Amino acid sequence: MSKIDLAIEGFPSRQPVTAAVQRNVRLWLCMLLLAADLGALATGFALGLRTTGMPLLSSELWQPLAGGMIVYGVIAFHNQAYNPVCLTRITPSLRNAxxxxxxTLLIFLLVVFSLKATGQLSRLGISAGIICSGALLVAQRLLIVRAVRRNFSDDLFAQLLIIDGGTIPHDVNGMVIVDADAAGIKADLDDPYMLHRLGTLLRDFDRVVISCPTDRKADWAQMLKGGNILGEIIVPELDHMAPLAVQTYRGVSTLVVARGPLNLANRAKKRLLDIAITVPLLIALAPLMIAIAIAIRLDSAGPVFFKQERIGRGNRLFHILKFRSMRVEQCDAAGAASTRRDDDRITRVGAFIRKTSIDELPQLINVLLGEMSLVGPRPHALGSTAEEQLFWQVDRQYWHRHALKPGITGLAQIRGFRGATETRRDILNRVEADLEYLHGWSLMRDIGILIGTLNVLVHRNAY
Structure with a gap:
């Protein structure tokens, strides 16, 4: 049994049924919201056109309107109009829609004027359709939010309460409660396997609340920041202070300390970019990868791939894949010793593939499996050190990087922060760049980093 298996021993291997049901319910409700939006638009324009006596079954009229509804659906999805939050909160639901x-109307009018089709459309009918559609859109969203609140309330999201020696709220109905001592969980920032154990527990939930003594709150806050989840800590002593960055959880004040950096729409866009680039790359690079694999086997005995434990999204461990560049008997599984120039552990083929970054190509398989992304914070070996300190001991914000999937390349890499970490500043530069990327993510930035990576494939620090 591997260390990763030992770290999650006693945990369920399948996602809880209630969490799966809640996610399915949210999905179906979001689809219902989409259908209701399109129905409101179609009905509103039908009523508006009916007031002018225009034929409702004219294909010349409904074809552009159908195109407009498709455009609305795309823009609304991009604008978070189908975020699960819109199912229970009126303000973001109405604002985003x-x-x-x-x-959509702006694009529709620009197209109509560019095609000089204004004379073919009834201005009164279009105006009436816009007013009716807008009114129906608002009305149905109000009804859906109220219905969801009435029938689901807090049961729409999977919530976890971890008790680590703290107080238990009076109302815990419908909550999953875990005793930290009984589950073997503690706030230990120096134990990657403990973080993996916590990450494995959190992956089935949408929100986690920690109840612990005051002296453990800071450690729990750091533990949650890389968990890719809405994380809160119960702070009853804040009841009379009423600070702004506090929420209420079952009648008890909580301090919000963590939130997943990417919403559903942005995660979908990032994943689509990964798939769209990774699949063609793997097909195109297959001959090169086969040739490298043969060269590695001819150069030295041992497996073609080198597998090593790394920390991924949510602080969960995974095995990263690389082409083996060192002799098997001298491979450093923990990554405690950074590679040096003229390192005698590196084989002849290994020196070439490391210099050209070809040794990283198998990580495209990690991307395909969903363990990594093309762009993100680089995952480091558990034993990596800077000035004889583990990376997370140099800077506790190191754990925050894991709120996103690790990447083959990243902002730190294109800025030249790669290679051996001989000083504390070497890892601090990486952490600062990774946190900047995490807090300022955009799809265009990912594309820009991918383009910038082409300039640093061969780098003076790559050895």
Whole structure:
């Protein structure tokens, strides 16, 4: 049994049924919201056109309107109009849907004027259709939010309460409660396997609340920041202070300390970019990868791939894949010794593939499996050190990087922060760049980093 298996021993291997049901319910409700939006748009325009006596079954009229509804659906999805939050909160639901409708109408009018089709359309009918559609859109969203609140309330999201010697709220109905001592969980920032154990527990939930003594709150906050989850800590002593960055959890004040950096739409866009680039790359590079594999086997005895434990999203461990560049008997599984120039552990083929970054190509398989992304914070070996200190001992913010999937390349790499970590500043530069990327993520930035990576494939620090 591997160390990773030991770290999660006693945990269920399958996601809890209640969490799966809650996610399915949210998915179906979001699809219902989409269908209701499109129905409101179609009905509103039908009513508006009916007031002017225009034929409702005219294909010349409904074809562009159908195209407009598709455009609305795309813009609304991009604008978070189908975020699960819109199922229970009126303000973001109406705001996001209204902005999507306004953007769609702007595009519709620009197309109509560019095609000089204004004379073929009834201005009164279109105006009446816009007003009716907008009114129906608002009305149905109000009804859906109220219905969801009435029928689901807090049961729409999977919530976990971890008790680590703290107080238990009076109302815990529908909550999954875990005793930290009984589950073998503690706030230990120096134990990657403990973080993996916590990450494995959290992956089935949408929100986690920690109840612990005051002296453990800071450690729990650091533990949660890389968990890719809405994380809160119960702080009853804040009841009379009423600070702004506090929420209420079952009648008890909580301090919000963590939140997943990417919403559903952005995660979907990032994953689509990964798949769209990774699959063609793997097909195109297959001959090169086969040739490298043969060269490695001819150069030295041992496996073609080198597998090593790394920390991934949510602080969960995974095995990263690389082409083996060192002699098997001298491979450093923990990564405690950084590679040096003229390192005698590196084989002849290994020196070439490391210099050209070809040894990283098998990580495209990690991307395909969903363990990594093309762009993100680089995952480091558990034993990596800087000035004889483990990376997370140099800077506790190191754990925050794991709120995103690790990447084959990243902002730190294109800025030249790669190679051996001989000083504390070497790892601090990486952490600062990774946190900047995490807090300022955009799809265009990912594309820019991928383009910038082409300039640093061969680098003076790559050895």
């Amino acid at each position: 209204s902005m999507a409708l306004a953007a």
